[in-house]
Amino acid sequence: MKEKVVSYFSAIQTLSADEAKAIADSAVIKKYCKGDFLVREGQYASDTFFVLEGLVRQYNLIDGEEKTTAFFTENQWVLSLGTADVPSKYYWICEEDCYLLIGNDQKAQNIFDQFPRLESIARKIVENAFIDYQHTINTYLTDSPEQRYIRLLESKPDLIQRIPQYQLASYIGVKPESLSRIRKRMAKNR
Template sequence: MEAMQERLINYFSRIMPLTDAEAAAIRDSMCIKPFPKGTVLLREGQVSTECYFVLAGCVRQYYLVDGEEKTTNFFTENQWVVSVNSFANQAPANHYFACCEDSQLVVGTEQKENDLYERFPRLETISRLVMGTVFGELQEQLATYLTDTPEQRYQKLLKARPDLFQRIPQYQLASYIGVTPESLSRIRKRITTPAAPVTHSPAEKAARG
């Protein structure tokens, strides 16, 4: 458990060095819970009262559109799981969060945050920097859906997060990229199949000298 705690401490320390008192306060307030695979952390229509930091495992964000799940994000180790609008504005969520794997998550609440900020105002600055990172990642992700082809999104995901291809079912990856599972199979085949070598006939070779 101590090793798990240090992951969050190290995450904050990379953003801004913590004093011993700040680190101790975060450890004391930290609530780490196990969530089995399949656990739904947030449902459409619920108001989010918790945010999460992934210590181990994977959480999927998805929408229900005409009864079909549309995956929009995967959160793995050292990432925050926050329904930003619902948590900040106490508005009903329009999406779901569900665990794709058995997961260990730090569970945070607004009350816990405010208690820490009152005792250590500098932690609020760190929190704003964290939210800036979260917003930046969301903005970058949205840009890929607006500007990239499905094949480009696949290649970017393969480069940035190759572990997902071993952890996530193909139909969920296909939904995330924005294609059918069959189209994803064709994309994977095109990318993994080496191009045939160019050959020339004897006449062409002679002409080339």
């Protein structure tokens, strides 16, 4: 698993042998079981997670109903773009058994002190996560639920097979019955 971590960072920027070794040596990888929570609403999200294997879902509760806001799969970061001193408004739950790399600001700062160049890689990671979040928000503001479903089919076709229909419906902003109608309409138009 540590080789996957080093490969991921190497794909962003070529690493020296010492940098690669430091990343591998400092990598904390943990297995989580399906149904395990990484964070709950009201808790502080001080750790970040990198999905090596598995699927993590982000949701919040509105009037007792789960509203799915994100799915994180292999090679994606599960991180809060807020500050660590503000309680989370979300739940992060493992929807499959997961292997996750665990990081936090203190661990990152320790490795940056030793290898300052790695800080620019971390900045790129956070920038890319922010761009992904911004893109998701923009599609919710401009696209219809059917367009969001089509984008999901195009960008993450495997996700459709990995999550229950009610979570998929929540993610695109409709009830499960509406998602069924969207699917029927799309099948009819093929």
